[in-house]
Amino acid sequence: MKTIKNLLFSCISMSVMLISCNQKTAEPNTLSDKEQAEGWVLLFDGKSLDRWHVYNQTENNPAWVIKDGAIYCDPNNQSNKGDLVSNESYQNYEFQFDWKLEKEGNSGIFINVQEKPGIDATWQSGPEYQLLEDSHADFAIPQKKAGCLYTFLPQQNFVNTKSKGEWNRSKIIQKDGKVTFMLNDKITAEMDFNSDKWKNMVQQSHFKDFPEFGKNTSGKIALQDWSRGVSFRNLKIKTR
Incomplete structure (x- = not known):
């Protein structure tokens, strides 16, 4: 016994x-032993914005703050705003992040962003992973749901965002210009940025007026500033 x-x-x-x-x-905002062994790197430690800066600016904007261990864009801050971009550029990688929006919130993640004085905004060069709260009016538009390749493709697999206050988990994988978007463990978009299909889609969109848009398969990652509050945490990347 x-x-x-x-x-x-x-x-x-x-x-x-x-x-x-x-x-x-x-x-x-931590890495497990397994993640460290696999080569994952934290882009946010929950305490500082050392790996980020405001697009085309040398200093961070006070609208971007650290709140409750997350990067938060304060919609009530009336300062001259701007998107937050990574200090480094990336080409072949797996990028994972958690996010949540306030009611009727709208934001996005831009990839392959080219940061140059002649390009006024991140969206003028970088395709967008759409972030949208389901109560937003744009939710009715298939090409604007969360996880979409914004304005180009509807969700490949339908995914609702989590309830207000809960964290969504997203992933962006890019390899030799072929990109996969995932939201809450489901694939929501796939595209080859080297393909004629993509080039034709850009030429038929309003982005055709921006010569750098969608032309690159490497660049910076940007978090979009928008009129409603958006929070990010667990931003981590593994290069390939």
Whole structure:
């Protein structure tokens, strides 16, 4: 009987240890031992914006703040705003991030952004991973739902965003110009930025007036400033 009790005690202790380990690795803005071994890098540690800056500016804008361990764009800040861009450029990578919006919120992630004085905004060069709260009026437009390649493709697989206040998890994978968007573990868009299909789509859109738009398969990542509050955390990247 004593042996059985000892065995049960050992099993319970092991379970508690496993739960503790899982809780530790689940803390936001951290990397697990496995992620570190796989080459993941944090782009936000929950404390500073050292890896980011406002597009075409040398200093960060006060509209972008750190709030409750997340990057938050304050919609009530009336300062001259701008999108937040990564300090580094990326080509072949897997980028993962959590996000949430306030009611009727709208934002986005731009990829392959070219930061140059002659390009006035991130969206003039970088295609957009759409972020949209389901209560927003644009939710009725197929090419503007969350996870879309904004204005170009409807969701490949329908995905609702999480309830207000809950975090969504997104992933962007790019390899040799072929990109995959994922939202809450479902693929929402796929495109080859080197393909004639993409080039034709751009030429038939209003982006045709911006010579750098969609022409690049490497560049910076940008978080869009918008009129409603948006929060980001767990921003991590693994280059290939």
